[in-house]
Amino acid sequence: MADNFQLHVAMFPWLAFGHMIPYLELAKLIAQKGHKISFISTPRNIDRLPKLPPHLSPLINLVKLPLPRIDNLLEGAEVTSDVRYEEVKYLKLAYDGLKEPLTTFLETSHPDWILYDFLPYWLPELASRLGISNGFFSIFIAAMVAYVKPPYLVEYRTTPEDFTVPPKWIPFPTTVAFRLFEALKLFNHSVSAEESHVTDVYRLEKVLKGCDMIAVRGCKEFEPEWLQLLEELHGKPVLPVGFLPTTEYDAGEETETWRSVKEWLDKQEKGKVVYVAFGSEAKPSQDELTEIALGLELSGLPFFWVLKKRRGLVDTEPIELPDGFEERTKGRGIVCTTWAPQLKILGHDAVGGFLTHSGWSSVVEALQNQRALVLLTFLADQGVNARVLEEKKIAYSIPRNDSDGSFTRDSVAESLRMVIVEEEGKLYRDKAREMSSLFGDRDRQDRYVDNLLGYLQSHIKQLTS
Template sequence: MEKTVVLYPGFAVSHFVPMMHLARALLDHGHAVSVALVDSAVNPDAAFRAVVARAAACMPSVRFHTLPLVEGTPTLTPDAQFVLRYLDVVGRHNEHLRGFLRSSRGVRAVVVDSLSVEALGVIKPLGIPGYVLFTSNAAVLAAFVQLPAVLAEAQTSFRKLGDAPVELFGLPPMPASHLFGEMLEDPESDVCKATMAALSGIPEADGVLVNTFDSLDVRAVAALGDPRCLPGRVMPPVYCVGPFVGGVGDEVASQRHGCLAWLDGQPDRTVVFLCFGSAGHHSEEQIKEISVGMENSGHRFLWVVKAPFSDDPDLDAILPDGFLDRTSGRGLVVRQWAPQADVLRHRATGAFVTHCGWNSVLEGVTAGVPMLCWPLYAEQKMNKLFMVEEMGVAAEIVGWQRGLVEAAEVEGKVRMVMETEEGRELRARASAHKEAAAAAWDDGGSSRAAFARFLSDVET
């Protein structure tokens, strides 16, 4: 009988893609893979539907199964109630997941997304081991599993603490303002309670796979293995199996993106790449500040622009008059999307201005590119802290904290990373992490060994 692992991905591109990289690793090690998906009608995000379609097309060995949509299921929209709706969707589909698992043969384990831990309550009573894929880093995982208890003991909400530090075992002091947005809500609110309940469920898994590698997250990995990290509870095994980087289905693209041809014509390490993730965009005022800063810096740049409420932004309308003409030749502005991993690996790319989404961070690390941090949402402020203080691969653009990064800071930070000794030190540390990332999945590498432990535990 074939050995099957069922994957239950989340409803966001940034969570789905690492799960598909895990699928490939499982296939390479002789396991059959089934992917259970909630009906796409729940998620209006066209980018998510597109990546699911590409994965199904380019991974014929993976069996994709759609769980029927439960009547009354809310539609997922990117607003303050997103996480609450997300968890509601997971709960409503537990019975369909149970039915699918009962009808499947040879299931050795189920791996669920980190926001779908409620499904463990369905999986484990069936006698099937249940694991979590945590798509951020080990430091954020260490924070997340500790925060429910910290909040329960606190005399106030995290929001009221402002920038006062939250002390967590094994981690640097973290300003309360840097926490996941849902954690800053009133502790008695539905969204905060639901978020904390979900985080509390992570240690109930039989193990947690993390999209990182040991040497990038040394302090946090050690903390997760220490009983003091989770007093009164037992943290399950943590397997650092990353880095899982790059898109899914990119290899079947019909042609090379034009921005790569433009990069071919630029000198080595001279281009600043600005890209803010699949859901990141800026106001027109902010876009104009970036424009002025990049123009005044004098450096080459490739900038992916997303405008609010527009799938096809009118660049002439939102950029300063004459900007495109004045920067022609040394700058290229791309609407909406560029093949980020390919851009970062290109010899011409010298720095990366990023929103600090973890997939983007890993793509920067594996390319050996120094980064400038401009967090926007989710756990990105936490990632920024670790990138700057622990990993040493980035510097912070601080204006995000005031709601507007001014042109002078854009110019100054770009000049710093491209021209100064501080920038050269960032590059050297990024290059060292690049080498470590490449070694992690080699024979004897830490991630290969961690994945082997995971497979061994599944078979036990």
């Protein structure tokens, strides 16, 4: 068998756009090399994915598996942004219910590999039983995966406070750990078991134990020590696949939206606009929203804010801007409550900085466009992402109360002005420019994909020789 034979790779991401989009980016890069992809998700999610470039469509099969009905999960909810945070656990149960139709698909389509997310803890065993090579593709950076206990160690962390210091198995000095307010939220939803639900930590441990290899969204130039530690902890190949910077296929649907946004940005002073967005899942509390808004107003900087007022198809607690805020900031700021073309906005010269939740896709999009980062974490892995960026002096986090995560309008205003316009923040602006050569390097990205494919092919060749 030749080393460069065509592979058939199945992909099964978690039901969140922050997971599906990096999986789709990797799928496109693999398909560009002439390999077949089966991208598996639910019908509504497949229909909401960005359009594929026509030359890749024949190689990427978008497989729709209907999501099973689950008690307490609203009909039509198929992705995390469709439900309130407290209801994500029901979406996980529905995702587990895809095991049977996925088994049928794998039995009939015979992929060479299946790459899957951290949640389907039952999939490594299933793939092995069907004779399919399988790998965990982590959209989390290596530091976050290393933060989770290796399966062969006994968990000693029993309280939220235990998660606010680096784990004992990290052998090098680091400040990477959750802050207490982040650990409390993580502990309630990911570490402690609820009713009969399987915890996120249990799921990830089972995946790490059962997979044949680990693919990580990242590169050796950025976190070499964490990637090496993952190999040592799990005793299996760990392959960085690059940062997977977002690529857009513009089929014309967003032209009108972008035209009006660009018209406003074109009138702004270069490098002074704050772009504000917290991803598809994070919804600030009313108090947080008020402080963010009044902080933007106090900063005096022009801003473009993509604001998610509701989370889920039925959110009975919408959040509202302070009285008079939009009138007082009219002309200087725009609040957009619908979809906005983030990549295009970040690419505009008027934007000087990005106030973000530190979700990794947003970080990559900002740094590939040389935008300075101001961080305000909300959920999941964002705390670890923020610590890694802080440790490397790539981003600045808004000061917060450690126990409850609260912050003030003054700290928002001061942080934004410091990072975007003041001399003290030049460090962050310079670092963002420096990082763009790493985060936006298409040639380096291409080499990482070649390396991944070389491994996937050689593994199959060994099995069949």
